[in-house]
Amino acid sequence: MKREAQVIEPIQVSDLLVRMSERKEVGDRMVAISCAAVGGEYEITYSFEDADHRFVHYRITVPPGASIPSVSPVYWGAFVFENEIHDLYGIDVKGINVDYNGHFFVTKVPRPYAISPPPETPPAGKQGGED
């Protein structure tokens, strides 16, 4: 059995569109955009296959509340992945070519996979039991 090499290259958000354009230029096929909430941040991985079946990945890491640019101007079909990431994780993706504004994945719980904000500390003097 052969296992595919796991090549995951971290990149900066500011380089994202440039790197995507490079992949498009050499003729890579976009396979997936995946998101994971890890250590209080979001890892967003862009996966490609080249003409020789090599599977390669580029990863950006963003904090909750950050915006990322859409890669749909480069890869038109990316809109399905970006709307999914927006709807399930609440990540703001700017400039999606087909933007559903949160209505692509209609879930009972909004943004079900989003990192929960830390519970707010009650202000001093307002602890329970004082009323």
Next chain:
Amino acid sequence: MSRRIVIPFGPQHPVLPEPIHLDLVMEDERVLEALPSIGYVHRGLEKLVEKRDYRDFVFIAERICGICSFIHGMTYCHAVEGIMDLDVPPRALYLRTVWSELSRMHSHLLWLGLMADSMGFESLFMQAWRLREHVLDDMEATTGNRVIQGSCKIGGVRQDISNQKLREIANGLDQLELDLREMVNVFINDETVKHRLSGVGTLSSKQAWDLGAAGPVLRASGIANDIRQTGYAAYDELDFKPVVETSGDCYARTVVRAKELFTSIDLIRQAADKIPDGAIDMKVTGNPKGEFFARSEQPRGEVVHYVKANGTKNLVRFRVRTPTFANIPPLLEAMKGLELADVPVVVLSIDPCIGCAER
């Protein structure tokens, strides 16, 4: 003067076994644009990894889809085995290959029947589903279940198929092959079928590649892309060539799936000849730590399972990119300029599985 209207298509429609909604922007009888909405069957299965033991999660991965269930379970196992760097016994890899090909055959026969039904060719529909029973009987005889087999596990498989039974299965395929050739001849050469499917919903090879198409949709547009070529399971020891058609229309997608039935038969025969004796599983200890992207070729195309683990029995993240999800953008492109009456056939031509797509 032309009129523009929006026609809702789905979520309930005779060609849709599962719910997806499309807003069809029409100009008279022609589709200008189609906008999909999903979410009717989103089950949040990926989130369950945070609460289930990674070994038990195979059963949930299998239930992503009732048709490609075995391959979902196997791909999940490949991802975890990749993280843990497990050397699965060769016999288990061959058995996984046999069950994968039986899954492909029953899925393609199911789809061919549905396609015939969508054309109103009811006798052809019944032939396809009649022949599918042979494959399901083999599944039941070897795993105990027709669908959702529960036979894959991390480190191997749960049950063996004796060499004698494998030989019986391979011999039984001789008659099935003859019956399939008779049926496939109708799909490929019948004038009614050709007239209904040729030139409808065409995607060029550039469109299919650029839009990220997967599986038979990609191969029907002239691109020889089949993830089995990467050599997972026992495919690196078996000989096959991807089935490719070039016209990129609904007819080409039908021909690709029809011909792939014979590739599957050939692969099962090869596996029955070459399968080594030995163990079917290995002891798995400890918990996975790391991440892995595993790919397999499902009947509908390439599936990607991403697993991230932190060394505990619960995984951090499980993400599945299904072929139907990847084939949505190519579908929308293929629908531009269609006659309204062609929409159901083109939607069906990607073999949509919405349960898979939404997870």
